[in-house]
Amino acid sequence: MIIGLTGGIGSGKSTVAKAFAARGIGYVDADDVAREVVEPGEPALAIIAEHFGAGVLTASGALDRAALRAIIFESSKERKWLESVTHPRIRERIVERLEALARHSTYVLLVSPLLFESGQAALVERTLVVDVSIDTQRERTLRRDGVSPEQVEAILAAQLSRSERLTRADDVIDNDGSVDELKLQVEALDQHYRRLSNR
Ligand code: ADP
Numbered sequence: 001m002i003i004g005l006t007g008g009i010g011s012g013k014s015t016v017a018k019a020f021a022a023r024g025i026g027y028v029d030a031d032d033v034a035r036e037v038v039e040p041g042e043p044a045l046a047i048i049a050e051h052f053g054a055g056v057l058t059a060s061g062a063l064d065r066a067a068l069r070a071i072i073f074e075s076s077k078e079r080k081w082l083e084s085v086t087h088p089r090i091r092e093r094i095v096e097r098l099e100a101l102a103r104h105s106t107y108v109l110l111v112s113p114l115l116f117e118s119g120q121a122a123l124v125e126r127t128l129v130v131d132v133s134i135d136t137q138r139e140r141t142l143r144r145d146g147v148s149p150e151q152v153e154a155i156l157a158a159q160l161s162r163s164e165r166l167t168r169a170d171d172v173i174d175n176d177g178s179v180d181e182l183k184l185q186v187e188a189l190d191q192h193y194r195r196l197s198n199r
Contacts, residue, residue, distance in 0.1 A: 001107040001197045002098055002123060006115035007130030008159050009152075010141030012175040012182065016130050017111045019186040026101035028094055030112035030120060037089045038063045044089050048082065087118070094123065107197045116160055116168055126196075128189065129169035134162065136176050 005027070007013050017027045038045050040061050049057055052071060058064045072079035094110060101108045109128075112120050121127060132140075134156070141152050166172065171192075173185045 003109050004115045004124035004127045005109050005111045010137045011130040011132045023190050026105035027109035028097040033093050107193050126170040128171045130173045132175045
């Protein structure tokens, strides 16, 4: 069984994933995979550099993310092209990772901020949303990332709204409380998921 774990920026996805991992449950982080598929030596990076030119590479040959962002911000056609190169590779690698983890884990988690937006929800049997109030989300993101309040607002505006996410959730963790309260909810869900996995 694959559970999709999602939530807005700073909602507590990583903290929840680690609490499941402490109970022996494996997880794949979709953001990590998205970074890996464009690392030096990956076919996708060569394809991207051939298409956009050496201007999207740094002096050491890595992807210049800021340069690429500037291009796709200007052109939805180029953004779509880029996604047609990266998305199938990200998906394939996520599936490989989940299958490898499933050999040693009763069930597995796919952690993805864009689970619903990216179509990755099609890979999972159930969805678990980490829910927090917007105030908590702002406060924790500002404290963690050292970004400006304006940047946080821009990210919040670009993400799915809290209510849209909740209507799509099979299960919800309320993370407005303490980390100990979060761990108790993870414990209860872990027991529930173990029963559902029939093992
Ligand atoms: P996400 O992965 O969804 O962006 P994180 O798990 O990194 O979110 O959590 C955002 C920040 O809030 C981190 O600095 C984390 O340590 C902190 N945090 C998460 N849950 C709680 C909580 N219940 N109480 C206080 N701080 C928390």
